[in-house]
Amino acid sequence: MANHDCRFPIEIQPESHEQVALAQKIANQIYPSLVIPPTQHLSFTALTLLINKQDIALYSPYLKTTIKVDFLNGAVGYRCKRSSNKELIARAVKLKNIKNPRVLDITAGLGRDGFILASLGYQISMVEKSPIVHLLLKDGLKRANQIPELSEITCRIFNIYEDSIDYIYRMDKQDYPEIIYMDPMFPERNKSALVKKEMQLLQDLVGTDQNDPLLLEVALKYAQKRVVVKRPRLAPPIKGPNPSFALQGKSIRFDIYQT
Ligand SMILES: C[S@@+](CC[C@H](N)C(=O)[O-])C[C@H]1O[C@@H](n2cnc3c(N)ncnc32)[C@H](O)[C@@H]1O
Secondary structure, eight states: OEOOOOOOOOEEESSGGGGGHHHHHHHHHHHHHEEOOSSSOOOOOOOOOEESSOOEEEEETTEEEEEEOOTTTHHHHHOOOOOOOOTTHHHHHHOOSSOOOEEEESSSTTTTHHHHHHHTTTTEEEHHHOOOHHHHHHHHHHHTTSSHHHHHHHHTEEESOOOOOHHHHHHEEEEEEEEEEEEOSSSSOOOHHHHHHHHHHHHHHHSSSSSSSHHHHHHHOSSSEEEEEEEEESOOOOSSSOOOOEOOOOOOEEEEEEE
């Protein structure tokens, strides 16, 4: 059973009786959590996983916002249609003279960056330590898998639930990736109100990560070619060695460490 880091038990509410068994199965895997029968009112203090026929979403009663992973219509879907090798993230991971480098995303989150990299052709393993974030991502990938134009992308994604440090330590030498990508949580980093709310909800769920310097240290040891770190444009680099160089966008920056 996986422990989430939230202060309150997570409530899990199936939309109808058809989803009760799935809700119970999830409740057995995530601790502490509570299944709320379909028509019963929610507590208004807890975060709630809403389960319906189509998807699984996370609802925050105080932010009055819902997040789910949607690779077709959400921000990623829109960006993927326009993803090109000129995008900042594409330039950040681009290695000269190496065909098909493997990317390990050690802060998978809702999988947006990972999905964009997969849409650019990279083989990518995404590792997430929060059981709830992992569940949302797994659900989004499952739906994407059923859509032919997206399944060409999802077939390049390997989704893992684990703390990345444990995962990296367990890897065999021949599996060490050329690139390790990380995007640790950073408070209030985006100006758009909707993204702000989504980020706030994600932060309420997983907290702001305290293990960034350790994650970077481990990443630098195991990445064969480079580590790419996403930061808000004006934030300092993560504590540790200086990046080899940086790529600046309008609101974000990629710090790149050659290993
Ligand atoms: C800002 S979010 C990443 C967003 C992601 N890049 C995206 O595009 O959706 C950071 C995520 O990293 C996860 N995380 C932090 N430390 C981790 C670790 N040691 N192992 C695995 N996941 C970690 C957090 O739980 C959180 O979901």
